[in-house]
Amino acid sequence: MEDMIEKLYNLHVSTNNFPFGKPNKEVMDEEWKIYSFLYGALCEPYKGEFLRYADLCRSRQEEEYKAAYEYGFKTAIKIIIQGLKE
Numbered sequence: 001m002e003d004m005i006e007k008l009y010n011l012h013v014s015t016n017n018f019p020f021g022k023p024n025k026e027v028m029d030e031e032w033k034i035y036s037f038l039y040g041a042l043c044e045p046y047k048g049e050f051l052r053y054a055d056l057c058r059s060r061q062e063e064e065y066k067a068a069y070e071y072g073f074k075t076a077i078k079i080i081i082q083g084l085k086e
Contacts, residue, residue, distance in 0.1 A: 002070075009069045020065060 013019045035054070042050055 005070050005073050006066075008073070009066055012069070013065075 039047060039050055
């Protein structure tokens with residue numbers, strides 16, 4: 001079942017531009033503005049570490065999305081099964 005949920009998750013992510021809802025454009029613009037400012041303010045030796053940090057945050061966030069999707073899928077199945085029992 002884990003493999004099936006992972007395949008469904010990957011399909012969902014790969015076929016939707018915004019797989020978990022439409023993002024707030026104003027917030028995204030502000031986030032990018034701050035990111036660009038911080039990156040530009042760093043001296044060269046720190047820029048690589050900043051990019052590495054941003055990549056680690058992105059990886060963690062992807063894992064959290066995946067775990068939340070899996071949890072929600074399993075919860076939905078439990079609710080369906082419970083509803084069928086009643």
